[in-house]
Amino acid sequence: VCDLTCCLFFCASIMELAYVCEWEKRPKSTHCPSIPLVCSWSCRNLVAFSTDLKNDDDDKDVSHMIHIIDTEHPWDVYSINSGHTEVISCLEWDQSGSRLLSADGDGQIKCWSMSDHLVNSWESVLSSSVDGDPIVALSWLHNGVKLALHVEMSGSTNFGEKFSRVKFSPSLTLFGGKPMEGWLAVTVSGLVTVSLLKPGGTLLTASESLCRLRGRVALADIAFTGGGNIVVAATDGSSSSPVQFYKVVVSVVSEKCRIDTELLPSLFLRCTTDPLRREKYPAVTHLKFLTRENSEQVLLCASNQSGSIVECWSLRKEGLPVNNIFQHRSPVVGEKQPTILKWRILTTTNDLERVSAVALPKLPISISNTDLKVASDTKFCPGLGLALAFHDGSIQILHRLSLHTMGVFYGSSSSAQRPGDESTIKRQRAAGPALHFKALQFSWTSLALAGVDNHGKLHMLRVSPSMGQVLEMNTTLRHLLFLLEYCMVTGYDWWDVLLHVQPSMVHNLVEKLHEEYMRQNQALQQVLATRIVAVKASLCKLSTATAARACDFHAKLLLIAISATLKSLLRPHVLNTPDKSPGDRLTEICAKNTDTDIDKVMINLKTEEFVLDGPPLQSLQQLIQWVGDFVLYLLANLPNQGSMVRPGFGFMRDGASLGMLREMLVMIRIWGLLKPGCLPTFTATSDSQDNMQLLFRLLTKLWLCSRDDGPPQDPDESLIDECCLLPSQLLVPSMDWLPVNDGVIVKLQGKHPLRLQFGKASSLPGAGTTAPLEVFTRCGCVTMLRSPNKTNAMKQWEQRWIKNCLCGGLWRRIPAATAPPSDDTTLDLFPPEQ
Numbered sequence: 001v002c003d004l005t006c007c008l009f010f011c012a013s014i015m016e017l018a019y020v021c022e023w024e025k026r027p028k029s030t031h032c033p034s035i036p037l038v039c040s041w042s043c044r045n046l047v048a049f050s051t052d053l054k055n056d057d058d059d060k061d062v063s064h065m066i067h068i069i070d071t072e073h074p075w076d077v078y079s080i081n082s083g084h085t086e087v088i089s090c091l092e093w094d095q096s097g098s099r100l101l102s103a104d105g106d107g108q109i110k111c112w113s114m115s116d117h118l119v120n121s122w123e124s125v126l127s128s129s130v131d132g133d134p135i136v137a138l139s140w141l142h143n144g145v146k147l148a149l150h151v152e153m154s155g156s157t158n159f160g161e162k163f164s165r166v167k168f169s170p171s172l173t174l175f176g177g178k179p180m181e182g183w184l185a186v187t188v189s190g191l192v193t194v195s196l197l198k199p200g201g202t203l204l205t206a207s208e209s210l211c212r213l214r215g216r217v218a219l220a221d222i223a224f225t226g227g228g229n230i231v232v233a234a235t236d237g238s239s240s241s242p243v244q245f246y247k248v249v250v251s252v253v254s255e256k257c258r259i260d261t262e263l264l265p266s267l268f269l270r271c272t273t274d275p276l277r278r279e280k281y282p283a284v285t286h287l288k289f290l291t292r293e294n295s296e297q298v299l300l301c302a303s304n305q306s307g308s309i310v311e312c313w314s315l316r317k318e319g320l321p322v323n324n325i326f327q328h329r330s331p332v333v334g335e336k337q338p339t340i341l342k343w344r345i346l347t348t349t350n351d352l353e354r355v356s357a358v359a360l361p362k363l364p365i366s367i368s369n370t371d372l373k374v375a376s377d378t379k380f381c382p383g384l385g386l387a388l389a390f391h392d393g394s395i396q397i398l399h400r401l402s403l404h405t406m407g408v409f410y411g412s413s414s415s416a417q418r419p420g421d422e423s424t425i426k427r428q429r430a431a432g433p434a435l436h437f438k439a440l441q442f443s444w445t446s447l448a449l450a451g452v453d454n455h456g457k458l459h460m461l462r463v464s465p466s467m468g469q470v471l472e473m474n475t476t477l478r479h480l481l482f483l484l485e486y487c488m489v490t491g492y493d494w495w496d497v498l499l500h501v502q503p504s505m506v507h508n509l510v511e512k513l514h515e516e517y518m519r520q521n522q523a524l525q526q527v528l529a530t531r532i533v534a535v536k537a538s539l540c541k542l543s544t545a546t547a548a549r550a551c552d553f554h555a556k557l558l559l560i561a562i563s564a565t566l567k568s569l570l571r572p573h574v575l576n577t578p579d580k581s582p583g584d585r586l587t588e589i590c591a592k593n594t595d596t597d598i599d600k601v602m603i604n605l606k607t608e609e610f611v612l613d614g615p616p617l618q619s620l621q622q623l624i625q626w627v628g629d630f631v632l633y634l635l636a637n638l639p640n641q642g643s644m645v646r647p648g649f650g651f652m653r654d655g656a657s658l659g660m661l662r663e664m665l666v667m668i669r670i671w672g673l674l675k676p677g678c679l680p681t682f683t684a685t686s687d688s689q690d691n692m693q694l695l696f697r698l699l700t701k702l703w704l705c706s707r708d709d710g711p712p713q714d715p716d717e718s719l720i721d722e723c724c725l726l727p728s729q730l731l732v733p734s735m736d737w738l739p740v741n742d743g744v745i746v747k748l749q750g751k752h753p754l755r756l757q758f759g760k761a762s763s764l765p766g767a768g769t770t771a772p773l774e775v776f777t778r779c780g781c782v783t784m785l786r787s788p789n790k791t792n793a794m795k796q797w798e799q800r801w802i803k804n805c806l807c808g809g810l811w812r813r814i815p816a817a818t819a820p821p822s823d824d825t826t827l828d829l830f831p832p833e834q
Helices: 002-008 369-378 473-490 503-518 522-527 529-540 544-568 582-592 598-602 614-619 621-636 655-674 691-704 717-729 792-799
Strands: 015-022 029-033 039-041 046-055 058-070 073-081 088-093 099-104 108-114 122-129 135-140 147-149 163-165 181-187 191-197 203-209 219-224 230-235 243-253 256-267 283-291 294-303 307-319 339-348 355-359 385-390 395-399 405-409 437-442 448-453 458-463 754-757 773-776 782-784 811-814
Touching: 015 073, 015 405, 039 088, 039 437, 039 448, 046 088, 058 088, 058 099, 073 754, 088 135, 099 135, 108 181, 122 191, 122 203, 135 219, 147 473, 163 473, 181 219, 181 230, 191 243, 191 256, 203 256, 219 283, 219 294, 230 283, 243 294, 256 339, 283 355, 294 355, 385 437, 473 503, 473 529, 503 529, 503 544, 522 529, 529 544, 544 582, 544 621, 544 655, 544 792, 582 655, 598 655, 598 691, 614 621, 614 792, 621 655, 621 691, 621 717, 655 691, 691 717
Parallel strands: 015 754, 355 437
Antiparallel strands: 015 458, 029 046, 039 046, 046 058, 058 073, 088 099, 099 108, 108 122, 135 181, 147 163, 181 191, 191 203, 219 230, 230 243, 243 256, 283 294, 294 307, 307 339, 355 385, 385 395, 395 405, 437 448, 448 458, 773 782, 773 811
């Protein structure tokens, strides 16, 4: 019965510590948390946070640092000496997760971008300033892209019903409706400053007062409306003062930036009108819009030295009462009652321990009553809760509207009462300074929570998608599948979803993901073709039972890239022909022609489209060699492919991949007639044997067994016999392309958190070379930082990988001095010239 229960139900605690990464103790300098300490999490699962680097010999010698980590390799931190003269007050990623804004207490704003697309190499590319005026709020302008996630449609087979595009106007548009890039900041003196990035790369900057009577702004936040306007919330820090709201409209007039502001309805905290709490919480310590795309709901936290209270407010349209004298005795039909916008309190908490940090969810779930009921019925909780960190070291997740407690995490030094103790909501403070979080950030699927404590350590926590409720395994799989599909559609990194995948779930998740993908229309399948392979590969790496399938998926990604590169070299004989491209025509002819003779297939092609100069073909020889070796490896191992545990099994029934290999053999055959030196070389027992003809014939027979237009068939005995003879005819290469698992995700399957240290990794992949290397953050494949080959053909190949890998990972640099030798298999997928 116990075993059956374990199979049917999946229970997780609400929050679990996955890993902690701390700083190495230095003899003369030390990293200490800055005040305020700021943190930001990008959609690529990059986390940026600030510290101050102090010199023990000179207290005035302080460097304001920005640290950027990839959550899969947290020890590989890139620390930037920001050059800010005052403490860093804001960090903000852009919507693509590739650029970072930083602002300080002196009014300086800097834009950081990856250098050479390396995740551990950043440089300041742009900057603006409001001299001497500290920045209290910072945001990129909205680009008009907003996606809604419909929990009630999670069972639908159509991605368009699960995730829909919401009509949302950009903050500012260029000619033709293209969104204009830039950022907006609010200063402590009540200024709003806007910097616009012009197409030429220059900045257009302007500043304006939020209102005519400028006052001190201690806290502020920025939100956007669907009509393209910007809303700023601001307070002077006193709970007895009103929280003001302003509409900000940005425009460009005569090549100059113009800012128009308008005062909106304000509010007073409820706690200031409560006779029992009127002067209990004198300071407003946190002010946040619940989402950046919703300016009608705001969260406020007021505090004293020992406690806090949190309030949630909503802006509503209410009827305006009119005196009877001004009312029509016979109202006009259809005339509407005058309305007014007014802030109404939704809910408030009881007295809490002092709040030290707040994190809001980024998952775009609607919080209407219908959606809340659906989420409650399905027990799908991501995006519904906000996180509060307290000075006693604990973290609570509260429902973001009702503010009732959904889950609690007790830190190692927390003085909060454990669940077994009956205690009031207000907890006794620990004696002495407790370890507590100074900054919190949710991941983009709300399944992970990053916190930086008052010692500068980074903590990574898993957040249960069901908030600890006991679920059937199928329900858990459906929740994770829903979020994986969301990441596929948006292009966001899915590392935080993998945190919750157990090895026993991998096979079912991969199969269900494939089923859902195959139900989409052809156009969407084409858009997501490489992304779904990358998701499958990352899932299969989590279990030893599916490691071979991970190899196949990574090989398929490389196969898709090589095929696209080779086809891109083909040129139509007549430039203005309305016919299909040479690559499409090659695919069509190879699909229709089932002949096993490669020369007969070539007859139907226009060979003039395949004419290339010698240098491009010679530079592509290693890619061509990989294709030949891969085909030979698959065919030679066909008799042994009765089990899924061997790499290559996934290709035996994959008609699309086998057809792609068949097309490339045809291209290689034609190019070999033009330049024999580009052909793949094989060690054969007979000099008279046509190796390309032999491989094409056997590959075609295998392809015919798994074509998409018919039911899959097992290879016949004659094909298996011929493949058994291949090792006696050709030397079969060794192609063990196991991906490198040097990240933390595969080490987090246990319940014990990992203890890591910034700058110290347990293992790093390398190639045993003196040249600096690049390695992908997800699949672990390695290449040279600077390619010695500069032909156009190789440039086209490199352009496919210059920003990121098809697996979804980013490049990170490994210095030559620290790159230890590793297996040659790490480089099997990538030629040395790359």
